[in-house]
Amino acid sequence: xxxxxxxxxxxxxxxxxxxxxxxxxxxxxxxxxxxxxxxxxxxxxxxxxxxxxxxxxxxxxxxxxxxxxxxxxxxxxxxxxxxxxxxxxxxxxxxxxxxxxxxxxxxxxxxxxxxxxxxxxxxxxxxxxxxxxxxxxxxxxxxxxxxxxxxxxxxxxxxxxxxxxxxxxxxxxxxxxxxxxxxxxxxxxxxxxx
Amino acid sequence: xxxxxxxxxxxxxxxxxxxxxxxxxxxxxxxxxxxxxxxxxxxxxxxxxxxxxxxxxxxxxxxxxxxxxxxxxxxxxxxxxxxxxxxxxxxxxxxxxxxxxxxxxxxxxxxxxxxxxxxxxxxxxxxxxxxxxxxxxxxxxxxxxxxxxxxxxxxxxxxxxxxxxxxxxxxxxx
Numbered sequence: 001x002x003x004x005x006x007x008x009x010x011x012x013x014x015x016x017x018x019x020x021x022x023x024x025x026x027x028x029x030x031x032x033x034x035x036x037x038x039x040x041x042x043x044x045x046x047x048x049x050x051x052x053x054x055x056x057x058x059x060x061x062x063x064x065x066x067x068x069x070x071x072x073x074x075x076x077x078x079x080x081x082x083x084x085x086x087x088x089x090x091x092x093x094x095x096x097x098x099x100x101x102x103x104x105x106x107x108x109x110x111x112x113x114x115x116x117x118x119x120x121x122x123x124x125x126x127x128x129x130x131x132x133x134x135x136x137x138x139x140x141x142x143x144x145x146x147x148x149x150x151x152x153x154x155x156x157x158x159x160x161x162x163x164x165x166x167x168x169x170x171x172x173x174x175x176x177x178x179x180x181x182x183x184x185x186x187x188x189x190x191x192x193x194x
Numbered sequence: 195x196x197x198x199x200x201x202x203x204x205x206x207x208x209x210x211x212x213x214x215x216x217x218x219x220x221x222x223x224x225x226x227x228x229x230x231x232x233x234x235x236x237x238x239x240x241x242x243x244x245x246x247x248x249x250x251x252x253x254x255x256x257x258x259x260x261x262x263x264x265x266x267x268x269x270x271x272x273x274x275x276x277x278x279x280x281x282x283x284x285x286x287x288x289x290x291x292x293x294x295x296x297x298x299x300x301x302x303x304x305x306x307x308x309x310x311x312x313x314x315x316x317x318x319x320x321x322x323x324x325x326x327x328x329x330x331x332x333x334x335x336x337x338x339x340x341x342x343x344x345x346x347x348x349x350x351x352x353x354x355x356x357x358x359x360x361x362x363x364x365x366x367x368x
Contacts, residue, residue, distance in 0.1 A: 001220060001221040001224045002217040002218060002220070002221045003217075005216065005217040005220035005221065006213070006217045009206070009213065009216060009217065012203075019203060022203060023199050023200050023203055026199045026220055027199045029220075029224070030199070030220065030223050030224040047266070047331060047334040047335045048266050048267050048268065048269050048331055048332070048334070048335045049267070049268060049269065049320050049328055049331050049332060049358060050268070050269040050285075050320065050321075051268040051269065051270060051285040051286070051318035051319070051320065051358075052285070052286055052318070052319050052320060052321045053246070053247075053285075053286045053294065053318070053319045054246070054247040054250070054286075054294055054316060054317070054318060054319070055317040055318055055319040055357070055359050055364045056316075056317045056364060056366075057247065057250075057313055057316055057317075058313065058314050058315045058316070058317070058357075059311060059312075059313055059314075060311065060312050060313075060314050061310060061311035061312075062310055062311075067311065074242065075241075075242055075244045076241045076242055076243060076244065077244060080366055080367070081366065088366045089366075090366035090367070091244045091245070091246060092244075094367045098246060098292070099245040099246050099287070099292040100287040100291050100292035101286070101287060101292070103321045105321050105322065105323065105360065105361040106319050106321055106361060107319065107361045107364075107365045107366065107367070108366065109246050109247055110366040118312070118314055126340070129355065130349060130353040131353060132352055132353040132354045132355075133254065133255060133352045133353060134252060134253060134254030134255070134260065134301070134350070134352035134353075134354050135252075135253050135254075135301070135305075135308075135312075136250055136251065136252055136312075136313040136316065136354070137251050137252075137253050137305075138251045139247065139249075139250060139251070139313060140247070140248035140249040140250075140251065141244060141246075141247060141248055142244075142245040142246050142247070142248040142292070143242040143243055143244055143245060144242075144243040144244075144245055145243070151242065154241065154242070174309070175311065177309055177310040177311035178309035178310055178311070179309040179310075179311040179312075179313075180251075180309070182248070182249075182251075183242070183248075184248055186245070186290050186291065186292065187290070188248055188249075189248070189284075189289035189290045189293060189295070190249075190271075190273045190274070190282040190283075190284035190289040190293060190295035191273060191274070191282075191289040191290065192289075192290075193249065193274070193282060193295070193297065194274055
């Protein structure tokens, strides 16, 4: 970054770029640095695609409104896009960026709580959904400033069921439909979770 | 950030800071920006503040097939692979800085009773989306993507739906 800044500064001093361009270029460089690795890999990798973030989790249950209300209450999430059979819960407000993501084309992650028959044939005549032989048996969520004892007390006060410790850094609980939900802070990550 | 950079330029122009100070200031700004502001990690006065998905716990008959699929198709990084029954497949920001991962593991012999709800699929965002490039890249790794502009679906080796989308294809505010 220092070398890039020096280069742009030289161009400015030589009159090759304007003051405005210097500021805009350096601002863009600084705010894009998080996305640089992903973007470089996206163009360098000839096969496959590079996931930048979870876009959404599709959660199907007997009563999507009950699920939506539970996740809203526990995680302080707003509900948007209410439909007959589903509601969407984004992890933040409109215009916010996902945590530590600089790329402007990566939206906030969200949960879609749905009530639907997963075995029903697709309405558009597409091939039926094959029966999975694997299961996503829980989702772990990262919350800010996680301190297990304090969070446990908060969740108890909300009446959250089946609270239990998970490893060194997290808590598990069950949602209204018995689905396992784990919460932790940033300390629980791909390098520490075993 | 733009105001900060403009201030640096102004200070350089007036001789308040040296060329070296200017370049170091820009580099430091990049580091601070990449690390995220401290306020982003602060809990609200009451309740929890969601930062994002930490991980997706995935149980299957053979974790190695899942590992190979997600690492080759979605370019996830293989971490903590014990070579026997589980691996962490990382993506997004760095681990500990908001990055997420899939824990792919062999299903236990006696799994607990299933809940009354299911996560029927997870959708992943790609940056710099291009329909033709995404479809070609997926076909290059043996997939048969179906879907629409900005959103495609494939199935993993255990028939779990995997959706891949752009910000326009799947966005809670559009």
